[in-house]
Amino acid sequence: xxxxxxxxxxxxxxxxxxxxxxxxxxxxxxxxxxxxxxxxxxxxxxxxxxxxxxxxxxxxxxxxxxxxxxxxxxxxxxxxxxxxxxxxxxxxxxxxxxxxxxxxxxxxxxxxxxxxxxxxxxxxxxxxxxxxxxxxxxxxxxxxxxxxxxxxxxxxxxxxxxxxxxxxxxxxxxxxxxxxxxxxxxxxxxxxxxxxxxx
Amino acid sequence: xxxxxxxxxxxxxxxxxxxxxxxxxxxxxxxxxxxxxxxxxxxxxxxxxxxxxxxxxxxxxxxxxxxxxxxxxxxxxxxxxxxxxxxxxxxxxxxxxxxxxxxxxxxxxxxxxxxxxxxxxxxxxxxxxxxxxxxxxxxxxxxxxxxxxxxxxxxxxxxxxxxxxxxxxxxxxxxxxxxxxxxxxxxxxxxxxxxxxxxxxxxxxxxxxxxxxxxxxxxxxxxxxxxxxxxxxxxxxxxxxxxxxxxxxxxxxxxxxxxxxxxxxxxxxxxxxxxxxxxxxxxxxxxxxxxxxxxxxxxxxxxxxxxxxxxxxxxxxxxxxxxxxxxxxxxxxxxxxxxxxxxxxxxxxxxxxxxxxxxxxxxxxxxxxxxxxxxxxxxxxxxxxxxxxxxxxxx
Numbered sequence: 001x002x003x004x005x006x007x008x009x010x011x012x013x014x015x016x017x018x019x020x021x022x023x024x025x026x027x028x029x030x031x032x033x034x035x036x037x038x039x040x041x042x043x044x045x046x047x048x049x050x051x052x053x054x055x056x057x058x059x060x061x062x063x064x065x066x067x068x069x070x071x072x073x074x075x076x077x078x079x080x081x082x083x084x085x086x087x088x089x090x091x092x093x094x095x096x097x098x099x100x101x102x103x104x105x106x107x108x109x110x111x112x113x114x115x116x117x118x119x120x121x122x123x124x125x126x127x128x129x130x131x132x133x134x135x136x137x138x139x140x141x142x143x144x145x146x147x148x149x150x151x152x153x154x155x156x157x158x159x160x161x162x163x164x165x166x167x168x169x170x171x172x173x174x175x176x177x178x179x180x181x182x183x184x185x186x187x188x189x190x191x192x193x194x195x196x197x198x199x
Numbered sequence: 200x201x202x203x204x205x206x207x208x209x210x211x212x213x214x215x216x217x218x219x220x221x222x223x224x225x226x227x228x229x230x231x232x233x234x235x236x237x238x239x240x241x242x243x244x245x246x247x248x249x250x251x252x253x254x255x256x257x258x259x260x261x262x263x264x265x266x267x268x269x270x271x272x273x274x275x276x277x278x279x280x281x282x283x284x285x286x287x288x289x290x291x292x293x294x295x296x297x298x299x300x301x302x303x304x305x306x307x308x309x310x311x312x313x314x315x316x317x318x319x320x321x322x323x324x325x326x327x328x329x330x331x332x333x334x335x336x337x338x339x340x341x342x343x344x345x346x347x348x349x350x351x352x353x354x355x356x357x358x359x360x361x362x363x364x365x366x367x368x369x370x371x372x373x374x375x376x377x378x379x380x381x382x383x384x385x386x387x388x389x390x391x392x393x394x395x396x397x398x399x400x401x402x403x404x405x406x407x408x409x410x411x412x413x414x415x416x417x418x419x420x421x422x423x424x425x426x427x428x429x430x431x432x433x434x435x436x437x438x439x440x441x442x443x444x445x446x447x448x449x450x451x452x453x454x455x456x457x458x459x460x461x462x463x464x465x466x467x468x469x470x471x472x473x474x475x476x477x478x479x480x481x482x483x484x485x486x487x488x489x490x491x492x493x494x495x496x497x498x499x500x501x502x503x504x505x506x507x508x509x510x511x512x513x514x515x516x517x518x519x520x521x522x523x524x525x526x527x528x529x530x531x532x533x534x535x536x537x538x539x540x541x542x543x544x545x546x547x548x549x550x551x552x553x554x555x556x557x558x559x560x561x562x563x564x565x566x567x568x569x570x571x572x573x574x575x576x577x578x579x580x581x582x583x584x585x586x587x588x589x590x591x592x593x594x
Contacts, residue, residue, distance in 0.1 A: 050554045051571050054522065055578035057585065061541065061553040071545040
């Protein structure tokens with residue numbers, strides 16, 4: 001299991017209901033269902049990935065997360081998860097508000113642009129950073145937002161939601177291994193994972 | 200739906216099957232139809248494949264579309280040239296695996312493939328009903344199917360599955376008998392016909408009624424309105440394909456000639472194809488049944504039938520877990536219509552999966568061999584079976 005997904009799972013109470021926005025091939029949902037007995041639903045835009053999820057026995061809808069999330073009633077899920085997707089969202093504040101409307105709590109993870117390697121690359125080479133966590137050139141990246149762990153804390157105040165828990169982790173893009181970063185997370189963590197709720 | 204009766208490429212099949220009949224609601228206990236009319240006795244032609252398990256928890260109802268029948272899979276005899284209409288999906292080890300599930304398929308009420316319809320004998324006159332046959336709705340068809348399942352001792356359906364008008368029956372099942380349906384797979388369907396869909400059906404019906412042989416529906420003792428029915432079928436076939444499908448299948452290619460004939464023969468392949476489909480159809484289908492079934496489809500309006508025109512309210516009674524599938528090139532029941540039902544299901548807090556399959560074959564895509572559709576259905580059914588088992592154990 002990918003280290004960051006395992007960390008996300010540790011924020012979820014057993015037996016709860018979960019909506020995974022941008023669920024990909026359904027690895028997290030499948031893990032959550034198998035290991036801690038959650039009832040999961042996923043939303044994913046790629047037909048191939050949606051089909052793969054349904055074939056493996058997950059309940060998944062094909063569509064755009066920004067639109068699909070609007071259909072659910074208030075508080076429909078215990079948790080709404082947005083894993084490694086926030087940096088690709090056009091209207092992050094709008095999506096976070098929707099997420100906290102349909103979910104009692106939200107779990108948001110994203111690659112930390114404040115990591116020292118990113119900073120050093122820009123400073124040292126003068127080129128837009130390309131790292132293992134952000135492996136794209138500026139012209140082909142789906143990541144249209146640049147977020148650091150500190151940015152997200154400021155964002156929580158601007159938008160008005162509460163951060164209940166945070167895990168700063170260091171792991172590779174598809175890394176099974178990793179560790180939690182306690183000391184200077186904004187400089188040393190490759191990903192941030194936040195458990196949030198309405199302010 | 201078109202006829203795509205293909206042999207399974209793997210040669211795998213359920214084998215020999217038998218068409219059976221169930222007759223019920225004998226007078227004076229006729230069936231009360233949605234229109235207020237009464238009908239009885241009613242016969243349904245049906246087939247079953249596989250074995251009902253001891254817990255009676257593995258029954259699957261397959262609902263057919265406009266021109267389908269109870270013969271979903273297998274062969275009637277060793278020399279039977281073609282298998283049932285969904286043989287690619289229903290059989291041992293297939294998407295709907297007859298080694299695991301007990302599959303039932305019945306011919307819809309109002310049709311002409313063994314079930315009671317306008318070409319059946321009216322017991323009051325001993326002559327075919329013709330237009331004396333009352334208009335039946337999708338709801339009436341489902342009510343009749345329920346009577347059949349009760350007769351077969353089925354207590355609930357693991358899944359009800361169908362495409363197009365079969366998909367309407369699936370949706371109707373979920374709203375009408377919510378506790379009977381564990382899960383549902385509506386394919387390439389809609390909760391209500393668009394004006395476009397009604398328009399095509401109306402032109403098709405007009406073609407039949409304009410045929411001088413139709414004679415107000417009383418043609419059973421003379422020549423049949425074959426020309427009208429063939430034209431109706433040709434119109435249908437246009438709506439089942441797509442611009443892209445037709446471009447690939449026919450383009451502007453000529454049929455059996457190098458140059459235009461400069462008369463009104465079938466010059467183009469597409470003309471020849473439509474004529475062939477039309478002529479083939481009249482051999483097996485009744486013109487009046489075509490009128491009745493298309494009208495039932497046009498009348499179908501799940502949102503208004505069940506509550507105040509709101510799809511959300513219509514689905515609020517449903518308990519089933521859904522797998523909704525649409526196809527990119529289907530312009531008869533386009534994806535937006537599937538998305539609208541998915542949206543309503545979500546608002547009701549229902550468990551729903553949805554996939555829009557990339558397919559170039561238009562509305563007919565649901566009947567064609569499609570690895571993706573097969574594996575979606577297979578995976579979904581495996582999950583529902585597992586979850587049903589768990590829930591039972593928990594109880």
